[in-house]
Amino acid sequence: MTTQEFLGKQNFTIHTQIVSDSCPSNIALIKYWGKYENQIPANPSISYTLNHCKTNTSMEFLADEPFSVQTFLAGNEEVKFAEKIEKYFKNIEEYLPWILKGKYIIRTENTFPHSSGIASSASGFGAIAKCLMKLDGIFSNELSEEESLRKASFLARLGSGSACRSLYNGLVVWGTSDEVEGSSDLFAVQYPDAEIHDIFKNFNDWVLLIHEGQKSVSSTVGHGLMNTNPYAERRFQEARENFVPMKEILKNGDMERFIKLVEHEALTLHAMMMMSDPAFILMKTGTMEVINKVWDFRREAGLPLFFTLDAGANVHLLFPNNGSEDQIKTFIETELLQHTQKNGVVKDVMTF
Numbered sequence: 001m002t003t004q005e006f007l008g009k010q011n012f013t014i015h016t017q018i019v020s021d022s023c024p025s026n027i028a029l030i031k032y033w034g035k036y037e038n039q040i041p042a043n044p045s046i047s048y049t050l051n052h053c054k055t056n057t058s059m060e061f062l063a064d065e066p067f068s069v070q071t072f073l074a075g076n077e078e079v080k081f082a083e084k085i086e087k088y089f090k091n092i093e094e095y096l097p098w099i100l101k102g103k104y105i106i107r108t109e110n111t112f113p114h115s116s117g118i119a120s121s122a123s124g125f126g127a128i129a130k131c132l133m134k135l136d137g138i139f140s141n142e143l144s145e146e147e148s149l150r151k152a153s154f155l156a157r158l159g160s161g162s163a164c165r166s167l168y169n170g171l172v173v174w175g176t177s178d179e180v181e182g183s184s185d186l187f188a189v190q191y192p193d194a195e196i197h198d199i200f201k202n203f204n205d206w207v208l209l210i211h212e213g214q215k216s217v218s219s220t221v222g223h224g225l226m227n228t229n230p231y232a233e234r235r236f237q238e239a240r241e242n243f244v245p246m247k248e249i250l251k252n253g254d255m256e257r258f259i260k261l262v263e264h265e266a267l268t269l270h271a272m273m274m275m276s277d278p279a280f281i282l283m284k285t286g287t288m289e290v291i292n293k294v295w296d297f298r299r300e301a302g303l304p305l306f307f308t309l310d311a312g313a314n315v316h317l318l319f320p321n322n323g324s325e326d327q328i329k330t331f332i333e334t335e336l337l338q339h340t341q342k343n344g345v346v347k348d349v350m351t352f
């Protein structure tokens with residue numbers, strides 16, 4: 001599907017309507033960091049969609065009122081968020097020609113703490129895009145369920161790049177890769193189930209809340225810094241190349257190589273930030289303590305506990321449900337929780 005195929009139809013009938021939907025967050029294994037104009041990623045990425053960390057959104061559309069957006073996050077009015085959504089809606093009008101023909105009241109809540117650093121922009125824009133496609137289904141289009149989901153992913157991407165991966169369950173790829181059939185820079189696709197070893201279909205992601213504040217660098221600024229980073233091109237190439245081993249690993253269930261690749265990706269993202277101008281160190285002392293303890297534990301216990309990081313200090317602890325999870329959970333509770341700010345941990349799973 002090309003951008004052309006997402007253009008909206010001009011014949012539509014609008015009326016006042018309320019729709020609601022929810023969308024989970026996701027955590028990248030091969031990271032997206034760096035983009036071109038119109039939210040085109042500089043390299044392909046692959047992520048796990050979480051099961052529990054979600055945004056629930058209701059969207060009230062008041063037809064024929066002047067275009068405006070009002071947003072409420074967990075019951076509190078959020079003017080800044082409304083401004084962002086207004087800009088976003090104007091930006092996607094060519095794909096949904098009815099979108100500016102009414103007033104919106106959007107109520108949204110996350111099932112995870114706001115300050116947790118779990119990507120609420122991914123689940124948030126995912127849920128908004130799903131609501132928009134519900135309205136679009138009512139007002140105008142005759143898309144199939146599959147096409148509608150694809151268009152939701154396309155629209156979510158224009159709100160927040162990584163959000164486009166949240167529309168699908170399991171392992172999800174965004175960005176053109178020779179290794180993944182049907183992959184695209186414009187929307188995400190589900191990684192084929194038949195190509196995934198069972199060990200990767202039942203995984204835990206426990207997020208340690210090392211630092212519950214505002215991130216020191218927004219993802220917009222972070223992506224922008226890649227434009228002048230002298231290592232950027234090499235990094236984009238590496239991410240593209242990492243799809244070759246990732247494909248083999250996912251197929252044959254090689255946990256050791258999986259761990260090595262996923263941790264390398266996380267550390268590379270942070271290294272890129274350290275080598276930017278201006279430089280950012282996104283890890284805190286607690287992040288380092290946890291990483292070192294995870295490495296010691298793996299060496300000593302030989303169990304598959306490992307980490308990934310977003311563009312922040314919190315640590316996503318990954319481990320499969322393969323019989324060793326109880327021992328790993330005890331280790332996390334007794335040894336790692338002490339490095340969080342307030343014993344903060346969000347326990348999620350990825351099962352599919």
Ligand code: PMV
Pocket residue numbers: 027028030031032033045119121160161162163219220223269310311
């Ligand atoms: O979707 P954005 O623009 O918030 O970027 C998110 C980038 C990372 O979360 C750091 C990596 C990724 O691929 O999700």
